[in-house]
Amino acid sequence: MSERIAITVNGEDREVAPGDTVAALLGAIGLDTRKVAVERNEEIVPRSTYATVALAQGDRLEIVHFIGGG
Amino acid sequence: MDLDFTTAELHRYSRHILLEEVGAIGQAKLRAARVLVVGAGGLGSPLSLYLAAAGVGTIGLIDHDVLELSNLQRQVAHTTARIGRNKAESAAETLAALNPGTRVEVHARRMDVAAALDLIPRYDIVCDGTDNFATRFLLGDACHLLQRPLVSAAVLRFEGQLSVFAGYDGMHPCHRCLHPEPPPPGLVPTCSEAGVLGAVTGVMGTLQAAEVLKLIMGIGDPLKGRLLLWDALDARFRTVRLKRDPGCALCGDQPAITDLAAHLEPAAPVCAI
Numbered sequence: 135m136s137e138r139i140a141i142t143v144n145g146e147d148r149e150v151a152p153g154d155t156v157a158a159l160l161g162a163i164g165l166d167t168r169k170v171a172v173e174r175n176e177e178i179v180p181r182s183t184y185a186t187v188a189l190a191q192g193d194r195l196e197i198v199h200f201i202g203g204g
Numbered sequence: 205m206d207l208d209f210t211t212a213e214l215h216r217y218s219r220h221i222l223l224e225e226v227g228a229i230g231q232a233k234l235r236a237a238r239v240l241v242v243g244a245g246g247l248g249s250p251l252s253l254y255l256a257a258a259g260v261g262t263i264g265l266i267d268h269d270v271l272e273l274s275n276l277q278r279q280v281a282h283t284t285a286r287i288g289r290n291k292a293e294s295a296a297e298t299l300a301a302l303n304p305g306t307r308v309e310v311h312a313r314r315m316d317v318a319a320a321l322d323l324i325p326r327y328d329i330v331c332d333g334t335d336n337f338a339t340r341f342l343l344g345d346a347c348h349l350l351q352r353p354l355v356s357a358a359v360l361r362f363e364g365q366l367s368v369f370a371g372y373d374g375m376h377p378c379h380r381c382l383h384p385e386p387p388p389p390g391l392v393p394t395c396s397e398a399g400v401l402g403a404v405t406g407v408m409g410t411l412q413a414a415e416v417l418k419l420i421m422g423i424g425d426p427l428k429g430r431l432l433l434w435d436a437l438d439a440r441f442r443t444v445r446l447k448r449d450p451g452c453a454l455c456g457d458q459p460a461i462t463d464l465a466a467h468l469e470p471a472a473p474v475c476a477i
Contacts, residue, residue, distance in 0.1 A: 144442070169392050171382050176445045181384060196444045198431065200387050201360035203395035204247045204335040204405075 141193040150189050157184040159195070171198045205232050213305065217259050230421040231259060235305075237420045240264040240327035242315050242343060244295040246395070246405030247333030247357050247412060249281035254413035256299040256306040260420070263299065264327055265292040266311035266319065278402030315339050317464045320346035329416055332356040333409065335394060337386035342467040344379035348372050348454055349463065353419055353428075354379070357412040359400050360393070362436040364408035367446065368415055368427040371455035376428040377446040378455040404436050 138149040143159070150159060156179055160167050172179045173196040179187055189195075207228055209217075220226045220234075237260050241252045244267040255263055269291050271282050281295040296308040313319055315334065320342060324330055330352050332343050340356070347354040351372040356379065358365045371378025411432070418424045433442040453460040 166391060169387050173444050173446075177447055178382065178449065180449065180451065196442070198365070198382075198433065198444060199360075199363065200383055200392050201358045201363060201365060202335070202337045202340050202386075202392065203358060203360045203398075203400055204243045204245050204333040 139189060139191050139193075141189055141191075141195060143195045144197055154189050155185055156187045156189065156195075159189060160184065160197075163197075165197065169200045171200065172196070173198065205229070205236065207232050213259070216303075216305070220258065225423045226421060230423065233421050234259045234417065235261040237329070238262040238264070238327045239416055239420075240266065240323060240330045241333060242266050242331060242339070243333035243335065244279075244281060244291040245269075245275065245333060245335060246278040246359065246400065246402070247409040248331075249279045249295065250406045250409035251331055251333060251357075251413045251416070252295055252299055253281055253302065254410055255416060256303045256308070258413070258417055259303065260306060260416075262307045262309060262327075264309040264311060264323060265295055265299075266313065266315055266323065267292040267295075268312060268314040274396075278400065278405045280406065315343065316469075317342065317346075317467050320464065320467075321350075324350045324352055327352065329419055330354050331412055331416060332358075333412070335396075337392070338467075341379070341386050342464065344369060345454060345461060345467065346464055348378050355412055355415050355419070357408045359404050359408050360395060361398055362401050362404060364404050364411075364434045364436075366408060366411050366415065366427060366432045366434075367430065368419070370428050371448065371452075375448070377448045378452060380454040380461075381449040381452045382431065382446055384453060401436055404434075407434060407436070 167184050217231050220231050239260055241248050244265050271287050271289050271291050271294055281298045286294040290312045292310045292312050296310045299308050330347050348371055354369040369379045370376050429446050431444045450457050
């Protein structure tokens with residue numbers, strides 16, 4: 135396997151394997167895809183594409199937890 | 205615009221009028237404004253207190269709930285003596301005592317489809333301080349379809365989020381561009397299940413008030429197309445950019461949601477906007 139891919143998640147450095155998708159990353163972190171929104175390089179990633187969007191070197195991701203309390 | 209102020213008004217709002225960005229004109233805009241606060245709870249308390257103190261002319265308060273002892277750790281518009289009373293009524297009393305110049309319209313009812321269609325058109329700006337996803341999605345859809353800006357805050361545990369949704373302008377994202385659907389029931393806990401630090405609701409409700417005041421006066425850079433996140437434990441703010449999703453079911457190029465029918469209770473009649 136080739137080298138690891140460096141990304142940042144919520145401002146923190148992280149490495150993933152080549153070909154890893156948004157869904158794989160969320161799975162590795164232990165997050166249910168239905169309770170977060172993911173922004174990749176300043177664009178919201180549609181939930182329907184989590185399993186197909188592959189992460190790339192230098193990607194900046196922000197994971198926003200879905201909360202609804204008042 | 206009516207720029208006549210009484211001596212008492214000039215005195216009361218002197219620290220506002222001193223601000224170059226506010227002045228007498230900004231203060232007059234506040235007095236002419238009508239703001240609907242949905243939920244007189246943890247967010248609605250500080251929010252409505254600051255709106256009333258600021259001299260917002262008319263504040264609508266909608267809440268069907270009665271005050272409970274467990275609310276008082278964060279819902280600062282209420283008092284211990286008012287336990288058992290309707291929360292909109294209780295908060296209205298506090299606002300009237302703070303600023304008798306603000307008219308408070310009490311709506312002691314549930315925010316459902318009928319209430320949304322009845323009330324939202326009567327206000328300039330709507331604020332979401334509710335505690336459940338069903339009402340949040342109803343409000344988000346209704347404000348979009350009725351073309352009212354929605355100043356939406358949410359809290360849980362030590363975290364708060366805030367944004368202004370005005371996707372009906374065709375430029376900015378709507379609430380469904382961020383979250384297309386509510387989470388399945390039970391997946392995301394409520395404050396009554398997972399808890400919330402009282403001061404977090406105070407911070408977020410106050411930030412929400414500041415956004416409302418900015419929108420009314422047309423000053424600064426509103427939180428449209430941005431989501432502000434605050435984590436009390438880290439003592440850190442983050443801002444995430446939100447973009448309009450052309451495939452969005454509500455504000456996209458071919459919207460599937462064109463009325464509030466999906467928010468009606470089963471078997472109830474469909475009422476289109």
